[in-house]
Each structure stands twice: as C-alpha cells, then as structure tokens.
Amino acid sequence: MHVLILGGTTEARRLAELLAAERLPGLRVTNSLAGRVAAPRMPPGEVRVGGFGGADGLAAWLRAHTVDALVDATHPFAGTISLNAARAAATAHVPLLALRRPGWVPVEGDVWHEVGSLEEAAALLPALGRRVFLTTGRMGLAAFAGLDELWFLVRSVDAPEAPHPARMEVLLDRGPFGLDGERRVLSGHRIDVVVTKDSGGAATAPKLTAAREAGLPVVVVRRPPVPDGVPVAADPAQAVRWLREAHGRAAYGSG
Incomplete structure (x- = not known):
C-alpha cells in the first residue's frame, strides 16, 4: 500500500x-x-x-x-x-x-475580533492598537505594508521578503512556544494588539493566554x-x- x-x-x-x-x-x-x-x-x-x-x-x-x-x-x-x-x-x-x-475556541476574558482574511485584519488594526504582534508567518505581509503609522513585531521561521510593513522588527523563531516566553514578548515589546491565524493546536496557543492575561485584543483570521x-x-x-x-x-x- x-x-x-x-x-x-x-x-x-x-x-x-x-x-x-x-x-x-x-x-x-x-x-x-x-x-x-x-x-x-x-x-x-x-x-x-x-x-x-x-x-x-x-x-x-x-x-x-x-x-x-x-x-x-x-x-x-x-x-x-x-x-x-x-x-x-x-x-x-x-x-x-x-x-x-x-481550531481555537475563545474563552471567558478573550477579546477576539474574527475576520475572514489578512486584508480584513489590516483594515481593523488602526482602531485597535499601534504596536502589533503579527504571528501570521512571513507569507502575506503585503496586506499590512501600507500601515505606516503602526509598528510590527513579525515572528516567522524564515526571514520575510518585501513587500512588508515599513516599521517592522523580525523575530525568527519556531514553535512550540511557552507561556512565560509569550508573556515576555508582549511586555518586552509593549505590544497592544495581536494578529494570528486560527491555526489551532497547542504549539502556538500560549500567545492567546498571554494576550488574555494582559487584556489585549486579538485579531483572529478564520481558517x-x-x-x-x-x-x-x-x-x-x-x-x-x-x-x-x-x-x-x-x-x-x-x-
């Protein structure tokens, strides 16, 4: 077989x-x-x-x-x-x-904004924060390239290529990620909004817990x-x- x-x-x-x-x-x-x-x-x-x-x-x-x-x-x-x-x-x-x-399911305390695409996520961001933790990977960054007034922390396995946001710091890392580490990322970079895809699974879920603890809004792209x-x-x-x-x-x- x-x-x-x-x-x-x-x-x-x-x-x-x-x-x-x-x-x-x-x-x-x-x-x-x-x-x-x-x-x-x-x-x-x-x-x-x-x-x-x-x-x-x-x-x-x-x-x-x-x-x-x-x-x-x-x-x-x-x-x-x-x-x-x-x-x-x-x-x-x-x-x-x-x-x-x-997929992930919101629990009490989560402040989720569900959207259908990266473009919808980008359109929503200016009303939610100014320092964005972008965890959608290196593909699709073009959707956020025009948001010059926002600062992005982009986490991906490999370095992203243009087009991408003008104000951006890249964090090269591969999951699984622990809760303490995600707390440090959010606090150390003064993140005020998180963007993620509904990838599901436990490997990258701690960022959702860290955001909930900090009371941060999370933009979730539906799969x-x-x-x-x-x-x-x-x-x-x-x-x-x-x-x-x-x-x-x-x-x-x-x-």
Whole structure:
C-alpha cells in the first residue's frame, strides 16, 4: 500500500512516525513538503520536496506512483493545496482524508475580533492598537505594508521578503512556544494588539493566554473550510484508523 502525505505540519510528521512505528508489511509512505521552509523537520519515510504543478500534476503523480491513499495534512490555511488535493483525488480515484487539528475556541476574558482574511485584519488594526504582534508567518505581509503609522513585531521561521510593513522588527523563531516566553514578548515589546491565524493546536496557543492575561485584543483570521465531501481526522491516530478502514485490516495488518 502506498500512502502519500501532503505534509509540513506537526500532525503530518506525527502520522508518518505512527505509520513507521507499526512496521506494517508492504506499507510505503511518501511525505511531500512544499519547500517553503529552508530547514524543515524531516519525517520518517520517503520525502519529496516541491510542488506538483496544480491539481492535474498531482493527479498524474498519484497515478504514476500508484498511490492508494492521499492524506492532506497541510497547514489549515493552505487552501489552494487542499483544493488541488480534492480535485486530484477525485480525478485519480484515490481516497482522500484531511488531517486538521481543531481550531481555537475563545474563552471567558478573550477579546477576539474574527475576520475572514489578512486584508480584513489590516483594515481593523488602526482602531485597535499601534504596536502589533503579527504571528501570521512571513507569507502575506503585503496586506499590512501600507500601515505606516503602526509598528510590527513579525515572528516567522524564515526571514520575510518585501513587500512588508515599513516599521517592522523580525523575530525568527519556531514553535512550540511557552507561556512565560509569550508573556515576555508582549511586555518586552509593549505590544497592544495581536494578529494570528486560527491555526489551532497547542504549539502556538500560549500567545492567546498571554494576550488574555494582559487584556489585549486579538485579531483572529478564520481558517478556510475543508473542501466539500472530504472526511476529516482531528489527530494522527484518527488518520491511522481511517487508513485501515479505507483499505481493510487485512491489507494493513491486524495491529
């Protein structure tokens, strides 16, 4: 059985680790990374880096490499890749599963402003603060480039490229992030508003707790929906069960 994991996330890597640990006879796992991060954390199994050339290119790859199951474990905001995966899976007649960590849910004390895009977030910012902690990654900074009256602390794994805000400090770091560290970031840079995508998961959630404690507003960009008709697993263990059910316990072993 050949499983292709569209990865680059913690969940994708964990799924590959679970499949490798089971040592199921005849199971081949290929991990696909987009190549946007300079030094990605490599999962076990075969690894390919780079795009496929859209939905048609991915469908051709699925056929050429006899893929029996496709798992879309990309970032919740990788909307284009997810759409291409759904179209390619339908074209190649390959079962598809979306592996998505649950989104964040506001709790008492949170001051959230939910928006549908980075552009909407940028339009809202001048009414909320002047010193912005921008945790949406290095992609999409152009949406904030015209806000010259605001100062931005931009956190990302790799250095961002122009266009980006004129008044900006870059904090190169990779999660998971602890609560004490997030408190220091907010206080040390005198942050008065936080911008984040609803990525979900525990690795970057402490910033939300730190913002709640400080009474800061948080602009939360809603994630795009999973393509219609695609089943969703909330964690890697559910994805392993789906793989077994989709192809039969006999093919994947009885473990």
